[in-house]
Amino acid sequence: xxxxxxxxxxxxxxxxxxxxxxxxxxxxxxxxxxxxxxxxxxxxxxxxxxxxxxxxxxxxxxxxxxxxxxxxxxxxxxxxxxxxxxxxxxxxxxxxxxxxxxxxxxxxxxxx
Amino acid sequence: xxxxxxxxxxxxxxxxxxxxxxxxxxxxxxxxxxxxxxxxxxxxxxxxxxxxxxxxxxxxxxxxxxxxxxxxxxxxxxxxxxxxxxxxxxxxxxxxxxxxxxxxxxxxxxx
Numbered sequence: 001x002x003x004x005x006x007x008x009x010x011x012x013x014x015x016x017x018x019x020x021x022x023x024x025x026x027x028x029x030x031x032x033x034x035x036x037x038x039x040x041x042x043x044x045x046x047x048x049x050x051x052x053x054x055x056x057x058x059x060x061x062x063x064x065x066x067x068x069x070x071x072x073x074x075x076x077x078x079x080x081x082x083x084x085x086x087x088x089x090x091x092x093x094x095x096x097x098x099x100x101x102x103x104x105x106x107x108x109x110x111x112x
Numbered sequence: 113x114x115x116x117x118x119x120x121x122x123x124x125x126x127x128x129x130x131x132x133x134x135x136x137x138x139x140x141x142x143x144x145x146x147x148x149x150x151x152x153x154x155x156x157x158x159x160x161x162x163x164x165x166x167x168x169x170x171x172x173x174x175x176x177x178x179x180x181x182x183x184x185x186x187x188x189x190x191x192x193x194x195x196x197x198x199x200x201x202x203x204x205x206x207x208x209x210x211x212x213x214x215x216x217x218x219x220x221x222x223x
Contacts, residue, residue, distance in 0.1 A: 004154075033210055043200065043213040056209045090154055097209055098143050098162075103154035 001026060004104035006091050012110045018079040021107045025072050025093030032074040033101060034066060037088040046089075049074055081111045116203055116214035123220045130188040132217045134201035137182060141203040144177060145211065146186045149198045158186070158199075188219075196221045 005024040013019050025032050034046040045058040049068035066076040072093075078085055088108050092101035115137040124130045136144070142163050147155040161168045161175045161184075168175045174187040184201055198218050202211040 006154075031209065035213075042215050045210045045212070048209045050209070058210070092155075097204060097211075100143075100145055100157040100160050101211060102157060103147075105154045 006104035023091030029093035118214040134184040140206040143204040145202040
């Protein structure tokens with residue numbers, strides 16, 4: 001079974017631009033979560049989608065948004081990029097969250 | 113709110129046992145997890161434990177849970193150089209759909 005796939009692996013963007021990151025979950029997993037990982041703040045929850053509906057959202061500004069498609073693939077978008085948005089963005093999918101979430105390799109976003 | 117704490121660093125000699133500790137504050141935590149992150153990689157789920165258990169063993173890994181003290185530990189037997197990584201504990205609160213992660217413990221295995 002293929003794991004969680006995130007694309008692209010690396011991105012460099014300029015302040016003020018916007019970016020879209022993609023995540024393909026493990027086949028059959030309908031829950032997709034996004035996390036931001038930085039050296040200073042650690043792993044922080046962004047949002048979680050299930051069957052195309054956002055069920056839960058972390059404490060991030062409205063510049064961070066996401067969506068999920070009918071095939072469970074998910075995208076997250078960050079508009080008006082700031083230097084502090086530089087981070088590793090991790091996507092995780094799960095069949096049932098209590099059994100654990102399975103993470104992709106992440107997208108490393110650098111804002112210059 | 114939830115708060116999950118871990119010590120930042122641990123060094124052990126190859127072949128010794130490693131014990132990584134974690135404390136959490138959310139008394140409603142239902143499941144607790146251990147993840148491993150190697151350089152440049154995502155998080156790998158190692159094991160998890162339900163809050164009504166106090167121990168779980170999986171090959172070289174032993175998880176101990178003291179619910180009264182809200183303390184979780186991960187013991188790695190016969191630690192190998194390939195175990196060098198950052199280890200995160202995480203908890204799932206009641207009714208929650210997301211995990212809260214600790215700060216991570218960087219394990220260094222000395223050959």
